[in-house]
Amino acid sequence: MFDIRDFIDDLARSVAFLSRIHMPQRHFVNFDGRLSRAVRAFPLAGLLIVLPAAAIVSVFSALDVSPLFTAFAAVAVQALITGALHEDGLSDTADGLGGGRTREKALVIMKDSRIGSYGAVALILSFGLRVSALSAVLPLVSPTGAGLLVLAAAALSRTAMVWHWSKLPPARHDGVAASAGEPQASAVTFALISGVVSSAILLLLSGASLPATVLAIAAFAVTVPAFSQIVDGKIGGHTGDTIGATQQLTEIAVFAALALAI
Known part of the structure; x- marks a missing residue:
């Protein structure tokens, strides 16, 4: 049975886990740190976390600010609010998968806080691809539509995190993901359905065409299994x-799809 109070607790815990936003302590009473059920709120948490960036995009677009500057500002605000959490995951993953010849060596590299050449290149490409794709799309939609596009990508990319998390077992048993628990099947289903549906609605409301909307969701549907297979093999x-890298790759894929299709 769906309990709205439990869902609000899950939402608060998800926002706190995915960002630097402080949530009221009442949502963490008797909370053991496990997110097995809370992951169902990831798509909505993504919308709340990215709402300031979406608002900036809408306002700047209405004021005819340069699309390139607007896109950079949006990505920068997201990184500030999340503490560059997902960018850090992408960098560490790139270093581990690129530099580790064995599973054990890859995991050691990923745990190292230093950034290697693979990680640096991954960060450059992530910021560059997201900014360039978003700046290409902004002039083609209304100011309100521009903000909705950013929100749609946020919901899909956080949904992608849940999907990747649920597809694979923990690679190690002493990491953050392992301590947060395995996602419940019902929570994963809820996140996938709510994330995809809300993103599709936001994209259509933004003024994106039906083919563009389908292509963006298809980019999400291809990116997560493909990346998960690479990670599983390595x-x-x-x-x-x-999990953080999945968010980054999905956001890149969604913005790229929109830039190609709108």
Whole structure:
């Protein structure tokens, strides 16, 4: 039975886990740190976390600010609010998968806080691809539509995290992802359905065409299984870093699809 109070608790816990936003302590009473059920709220948490960036995009677009500057500002605000959590995951994953010849070596590299050449290149490409794709799309939609596009990508990319998390076992048993628990099947289903449906609605409301909407969701549907297969083959399971990397790769794929289709 769906309990709205439990869902609000899950939402608060998800926002706190995915960002630096402080949530009221009442949502963490008797909370053991496990997110097995709370992941169902990831898509909505993504919308709340990215809402300031979406608002900036809408306002700047209405004021005819340069699309390139607007896109950079949006990505920068997201990184500030999340503490660059997902970017850090992408960087560590790129270093581990690129530099580790064995599973054990890859996991050691991913746990190292230092950034290697693979990680640096991954960050450059992530910021560059997201900014360039978003700036290409902004002039083609209304200011309100521009903000809705950013929100749609946020919901889909957080849904992608849940999907990747649920597809693979933990690669190690002492990491952040392992301590947060395995997602419940019902929570994963709820996140997938709510994330995809809400993103499709936001994309259509933004003024994106039906083919563009379908292509964006298809980009999400292809990116997560493909990346999960690569990760499984290399380290045999997920980590907190690969979950964060999934968010980044999905956001890149969605923005790229929109830039190609709108």
